[in-house]
Amino acid sequence: MVIDKRSVRRAALVLLLVCVAAARAVSAVGDGPLLNGNFEDPPNQSQMSGSVVTGEHAIPYWKTSGHIELICSGQKQGDMVLTVPDRTRALWLGNGASIEQQISLTPGLYYSLTFSASRTCSQDEMLNVTAAPVSGSGGSLAQTGELPVQTVYTSSGWDSYSWAFKAEAGLVSIIITHNCGEQEDPACGPIVDAFAIKTLSQPEATGDNMLRNGDFEEGPYIPPESPWGVMVPPMDEDHVSPLPGWKIMSYKKSVKYVDSAHFAVPRGACAVELVSGVETALLQEVYTTVEGSWYRLEFSAGDAANGCASPSYDDGSSSPGMKVKAYAGPSETTVDIDFRGAGGSKRGKIEFRATASPTRVVLLSLGYHTKSDNSGTLCGPVVDDVSLVPIPQPYARRLLL
Structure with a gap:
């Protein structure tokens, strides 16, 4: 049998492209930033109109829907000069817009998502966060939470937020949606950046302490370069907590999870700052x-x-x-x-x-x-x-x- 070397090379190239495409569609990451979680990987310019994202796969590793703009640090929006917390780029989510990334997780384990958000124009902005099993991956239960972002806790205008969930399947879509009802300006909405994930252990009570996670050493991912900590928002009774063992009881306000690298912590590496x-x-x-x-x-x-x-x-x-x-x-x-x-x-x-x-x-x-x-x-x-x-x-x- 005669082997056509050109056909073999062509087949190998096709297989390589398929593997690369699959890798770009699904993130298999450990604790830390999601793939292109800070949007620094340049978009496909053929799917952009100025700063507006026109193609749903223009941003590598992400799927987008609705009015979304790619923001650069120092860019002016009216009288406002925009800043970016992580490097030079971020995404502006218009009303009804969403972004989505599929990530590979371990079913049954708990995870906390961390990301930065900045309010721009609405006084009552809310982000919906969803963890939904991908069809055919062995799960059907989607988990959704609402994160109020209208309160600005830092002078920079940027706050880091956390949200937790239990992985119901090995392949999960993380979806962030901005939906605040009727807006006069469809581009009005928050800017988001610096997405990361962390596996959460579930500390149990011990003979020395009847409380779970009483030292707050288990909590959401804090970016090493972040000087302002991570907000833990209010949650309903049934929601998974980014602070295992603890619930945050409030209507729309949060507490702040802080580390000893940037704050005075009474004991250990982490504590909770009561900012509300x-x-x-x-x-x-x-x-x-x-x-x-x-x-x-x-x-x-x-x-x-x-x-x-x-x-x-x-x-x-x-x-x-x-x-x-x-x-x-x-x-x-x-x-x-x-x-x-x-x-x-x-x-x-x-x-x-x-x-x-x-x-x-x-x-x-x-x-x-x-x-x-x-x-x-x-x-x-x-x-x-x-x-x-x-x-x-x-x-x-x-x-x-």
Whole structure:
């Protein structure tokens, strides 16, 4: 049999192109940025009209729909000069627009998506995030969440957000959609950038701590170069939390997940900054407490060393510092923090008798704060190292006296 070498080379080239096309369609990534997650890979110019994306596959590794613009850092939009948090490019999502990337995951594991967003024109902007099993990949349950982005927490106008889900299949489409109803300008919408993903472990309670993830060491991906942390938005009861074990109870406000590389953290590598005052609370329900038994809750409340100032009032006065309030079952305590923005922490403690099960543990800030540099950046006290343990019976009897 005579082998046509040109046919073999042609077949090999076709196979190579198919493999390359498949690789460009599906991301198989570990913890860290998604493929072209910062949109720096140049688009196909034949599918662009100026800055407007006209082809659904113009942005490598992404599928787009609706009015989408490729934004470059320093570009002017009316009187506004646009900035980009990661390198030089980002995407502007018009009303009803969406972007999608298929990623290869491990079914049954939990994941957290992190990305940056900047509000542009609407006062009530919302992003829908969906993780949907790709048809034929062995799953059918799509998970969707809403991320409110109308509150700007940093002076740069950019905030990083997180959202978590459980992988229901080995191949999942991550879809981000902007839909705020009727808008006069179809191009009005948020700018998004810097997409990354992280596998979330699910820490369990131990003999030393009845709380799950009480030290906040497990949480969403924080970009190494990001100086502002990652927002963890409010979530419904059934949603997966980017902070395993904890729920964020609020209407539209968030808490901030911070690292020791950029903030003063009481213990370990990560903590939570309460940046939304009384509008947001950290909550965990403990189902292993026994009605009538005694328990001790302890936690650290601190200053993030980020120049967070005490709130000022109309008469020119200010409060003595920040306050963290904690509830455990029927009891509560307040910890005052006044480290003048230089870091430091104090321990809070509650000893209580459980009156019901589950026992609710709640942490919140009692004030609204901004950084002392007049930038308008929202800030607040950090909480960390939260533990709940049973009180031995001999000691518990003394508490009854």
